[in-house]
Amino acid sequence: MRNVLPPLAVAGVVVGAWYWASYVLLDPQRRFLLPAPHEVVQTGLFDAQARSEIWGAVVATGVVAALGLLIASLLGVAIAIAMAQARWVERSLYPWAIVLQTIPILAIVPLIGFWWGFGFSSRVLVCVLIALFPMITNTLFGLRSAPAGLHDLLSLRNVSRLTRLRKLELPAAMPAIFTGLRISVGLSVIGAIVGDFFFRQGSPGIGRLIDTYRAKLASEELFAAIVASSLLGIAAFLLVGMIGNRVIGRWHESGRRP
Amino acid sequence: MTTLVSEIAGVSEMEAPALALVGVHKSWPGSTHALQGIDIEVHRGELLTLVGPSGCGKSTVLRIVAGLEDATEGDVLRPLDPPGCVFQQASLMPWRSVVRNVELFLELDGVPTRDRIEPVDRAIELVGLDGFRDHLPHQLSGGMQMRAALARALVTHPEVLLFDEPFAAVDELLRERLQEELSRLFAVQRFAGLFITHSVSEAVFLSTRVAVMTARPGRISTVVDVPFSHPRSPELRFDPEFVALTRRVSTALRDGAGDLNEMSS
Numbered sequence: 001m002r003n004v005l006p007p008l009a010v011a012g013v014v015v016g017a018w019y020w021a022s023y024v025l026l027d028p029q030r031r032f033l034l035p036a037p038h039e040v041v042q043t044g045l046f047d048a049q050a051r052s053e054i055w056g057a058v059v060a061t062g063v064v065a066a067l068g069l070l071i072a073s074l075l076g077v078a079i080a081i082a083m084a085q086a087r088w089v090e091r092s093l094y095p096w097a098i099v100l101q102t103i104p105i106l107a108i109v110p111l112i113g114f115w116w117g118f119g120f121s122s123r124v125l126v127c128v129l130i131a132l133f134p135m136i137t138n139t140l141f142g143l144r145s146a147p148a149g150l151h152d153l154l155s156l157r158n159v160s161r162l163t164r165l166r167k168l169e170l171p172a173a174m175p176a177i178f179t180g181l182r183i184s185v186g187l188s189v190i191g192a193i194v195g196d197f198f199f200r201q202g203s204p205g206i207g208r209l210i211d212t213y214r215a216k217l218a219s220e221e222l223f224a225a226i227v228a229s230s231l232l233g234i235a236a237f238l239l240v241g242m243i244g245n246r247v248i249g250r251w252h253e254s255g256r257r258p
Numbered sequence: 259m260t261t262l263v264s265e266i267a268g269v270s271e272m273e274a275p276a277l278a279l280v281g282v283h284k285s286w287p288g289s290t291h292a293l294q295g296i297d298i299e300v301h302r303g304e305l306l307t308l309v310g311p312s313g314c315g316k317s318t319v320l321r322i323v324a325g326l327e328d329a330t331e332g333d334v335l336r337p338l339d340p341p342g343c344v345f346q347q348a349s350l351m352p353w354r355s356v357v358r359n360v361e362l363f364l365e366l367d368g369v370p371t372r373d374r375i376e377p378v379d380r381a382i383e384l385v386g387l388d389g390f391r392d393h394l395p396h397q398l399s400g401g402m403q404m405r406a407a408l409a410r411a412l413v414t415h416p417e418v419l420l421f422d423e424p425f426a427a428v429d430e431l432l433r434e435r436l437q438e439e440l441s442r443l444f445a446v447q448r449f450a451g452l453f454i455t456h457s458v459s460e461a462v463f464l465s466t467r468v469a470v471m472t473a474r475p476g477r478i479s480t481v482v483d484v485p486f487s488h489p490r491s492p493e494l495r496f497d498p499e500f501v502a503l504t505r506r507v508s509t510a511l512r513d514g515a516g517d518l519n520e521m522s523s
Contacts, residue, residue, distance in 0.1 A: 149347050152324075152326055153343060154366075156326070158340075167366070171353045251352050
C-alpha cells in the first residue's frame with residue numbers, strides 16, 4: 001500500500017490541476033484549448049475512428065524509434081570500441097561525434113528528405129543521428145572504467161586485445177551503456193515523432209497526426225494523441241530500464257534497493 | 259639495457275632461483291633514480307618481504323618482477339609461468355561470482371570448463387570460502403574478497419606469488435588471521451613469494467627473509483633472516499626471538515627513514 005500511495009497521490013494532484021485548468025481557468029468559449037481529462041480519454045479509447053488512427057500511428061512511430069535506437073546503439077558501441085583502442089582514433093573521431101550532437105536535426109531533416117526521400121528509412125536515419133552521440137560517449141566512458149588492477153592482472157598473462165575487450169572492458173562498460181540507452185531511447189522517440197512532423201509526406205506517424213489534428217482544431221483528438229505519444233516515450237523508457245536491471249541489476253549498485 | 263638470463267652466475271644453491279633482480283636500476287623520465295642497485299633472489303620455499311617507507315619503490319620492484327614495468331638497467335629473471343598476484347584492492351570482477359572469478363586464469367589459459375571444476379573447488383576450499391561459491395563480490399566482506407583474490411592467484415599453482423600490501427585495508431584481527439592462513443598455504447604449496455608491506459610485524463611473521471628498503475633512491479639497506487618454520491602459530495608473535503627480530507627490522511627501517519620532514523606522506 002505504501003508503494004502505491006505516493007504515485008497515486010501525485011497523479012491525483014496532476015489530474016486535479018488539469019480539471020481546474022479546464023473548468024475554472026478557461027471560460028466555455030476557450031475550453032477547447034484544454035479539454036477535460038475524461039473527454040480526452042473518451043476520444044482516445046472509445047471513439048473508434050480516433051482510436052485506430054491514434055494507436056496505429058503510435059505503433060508506426062514506435063517501430064521507427066525502436067529500429068533507430070537499435071542501429072544507434074550497435075553503431076555507437078562499435079565506434080566507442082574503435083575509439084577506445086587508441087587515443088589518436090579517439091581524437092580523430094570525437095569532433096565528428098560532437099558535430100552530430102550539435103547539428104540541429106530539424107535543420108537537416110529537409111536535406112535528408114531530398115537525398116533519401118520521405119519514407120521509412122529516412123525516418124529511421126533521423127532517429128539514428130539524434131540517438132548516436134550519447135551511445136558513443138557513454139560507452140567510451142564505460143570501456144575506460146575498468147579498474148587498473150584488473151587490467152594489470154590481464155597484462156600479466158599477455159591476453160589479446162579482443163580477449164581484454166570481451167572479458168573485461170565490455171562487461172565493465174555495461175552500466176554506462178545502459179545509461180546511454182536510457183538517454184538515447186527518449187531521444188529516439190522524440191526524433192521519430194518530430195521527424196515525422198516535419199516530413200509531412202511518406203508513411204505517417206503520430207507526429208503528422210498531431211499536426212493534422214492541430215490544423216483541424218480537433219482538440220480532444222489532439223490531446224489524446226499527445227498523451228498517447230507520451231505513453232510511447234514512457235513505455236520505451238521503462239522497457240529499457242527493465243532490461244538494464246535484468247542485465248546489470250544483479251551486481252551493480254544501481255540495482256540495489258536502499 | 260636489460261637481458262633475461264636463465265641462470266644467475268655465482269649462485270651457490272643447487273637450483274636456480276624462481277625470480278631474481280641483479281643490479282637493477284630504475285629511473286623515470288625526467289626524475290632521479292627511483293631504484294638503485296637492487297639485488298634480490300627468491301627460491302621456491304622462500305618468502306621474501308620488502309619493508310620500507312611510502313614511496314621507496316617497493317611496489318616498483320614488484321611490478322618489475324611481474325613484468326608490468328621494465329628495469330632501466332640490470333638483469334631481471336622472471337618466472338616462466340605468469341606469477342600469481344594479490345594486490346591491495348582485491349580486484350575481483352564485480353559481475354562474476356566467486357567461482358567465476360577464481361577460475362579466471364584457467365579460463366584465459368584455455369582450460370576447458372570441466373577441467374576447471376576440480377582445481378577451482380580445491381582453491382576455494384583452501385581459503386575457506388566453501389559456502390560462498392555463487393556469491394557476488396559485493397555480497398562479500400573485505401576479508402572474504404581478499405581470500406577470493408588469494409584463491410584466484412593460487413588456482414594455477416604458480417611457482418611465484420606476488421603480494422602488494424594485500425592486507426593493508428583490513429582490520430587488525432582479520433589481518434593477523436589472514437597472515438596465519440597465508441603461512442599455512444605457504445607451508446603446503448611452497449611457492450616463491452615476494453611480499454610488500456608497511457608493517458614490520460607482518461613482515462617478520464610471514465617471511466623467511468626480510469629486506470629493508472630506504473627511500474630516494476630506493477635501495478636495500480638490510481636483510482634479516484627469519485628462521486622459524488612454517489606454518490607459524492599466532493603465539494609466535496610473542497616469542498622473544500621473534501620480538502628481537504622485529505626490533506632489528508624496525509631499527510633498520512628507522513635508520514634509513516631520515517627525519518620527519520624528509521618522509522613522504
